[in-house]
Amino acid sequence: xxxxxxxxxxxxxxxxxxxxxxxYVKLLHSKALKVLREIIYDQTS
Numbered sequence: 200x201x202x203x204x205x206x207x208x209x210x211x212x213x214x215x216x217x218x219x220x221x222x223y224v225k226l227l228h229s230k231a232l233k234v235l236r237e238i239i240y241d242q243t244s
Contacts, residue, residue, distance in 0.1 A: 200231050 202208040202216070210228060214221040 200228070200235075203228065 202213050203210060208216070210224045211221050214224040217224070
């Protein structure tokens, strides 16, 4: 999340940097966004 949103890295470049597949980076990114949405929703409810 930090590399993508704060450092402006693409998911593809993050995958290359971490030596993992692009599809796995997309999966991790999606899961992280879901967790953040749940946290925000819980705090506003």
